[in-house]
Amino acid sequence: MDELLSKIRNCTHCEEHLLLGPRPIVAAHPASKIAIIGQAPGTKVHQTGVPWDDPSGRQLRKWLGVTDEQFYDEQLFALIPMGFCYPGKGKSGDLPPRSECAPLWHESLVKQMPSLKLIILIGQYAQNYYLGNTMKRNLTETVKHYQEYLPDYFVLPHPSPRNRFWLSKNPWFEEEVLSDLREKVSGTLDY
Known part of the structure; x- marks a missing residue:
């Protein structure tokens, strides 16, 4: 795993397309129980090198019902973006x-995490890649039918x-989905 993470962190594959230059951001460990697959680092994460170190990350930790210490424990959470650089x-x-x-x-990363019990797909890019044609007609419908996945x-x-607008239009998400998410995350971490 260390060799693979080193290769990823030193990747310059799309350097010519990256205005701020390459700075691949990833966190993983062979003992990781949950992988969070998101979009790509924003400018703040590009600067700090810490995944989800921004308002989105704070909100995500609330949704998951975990502390910062738990979230950044690589033996609990692998933090893998769809695009590793800003x-x-x-x-x-x-x-x-x-892309x-x-x-x-x-694929190489996931194979090196034999303790992985759950993969959380955040946003349409991760869902398109992993769910393919099993996705519903849009993100809202996919999330609404989360139990199918x-x-x-x-x-x-x-x-x-x-x-915020999406959340206000879809109150069922916070009322139903987040309680199931917290229960699933808690059960996986306690496993």
Whole structure:
């Protein structure tokens, strides 16, 4: 695992496409029980090198019902983005994650985590990649039918503060899905 993580962290595969340069962000351990597969680091995470070290990460930890210490314990959580480097700014926010990363690294990473019990797919990029044609017509419908993807995957929207409107339009998410998520995470960590 150490050799693989070193290769990922030193990857320059898409360097010419990265305005801020490559800085692959990943956290994993052979004992990781839960993998969180998100989008790509934002500018703050690019600067600090700490995955989910931003308002989205704070919201995600609330959703999961875990402390910072638990979340950043690599023996509990692997933090794997779809694109390992900050992709740059687009017209309405950050650009999509680079499409090269997941095919290059994800399978090798997951194979080196034999204790993995749950993969949490955050946002449409992770869900498209892992769920393929089993996804529903949009992210809302996929999340609404999250139980269909268990026990292997738990699907979530992105916890970005920008998604406040989505959360207000979909109160069932906080009322139903988050309690199941916390129960699943707690049970997996206690396992």
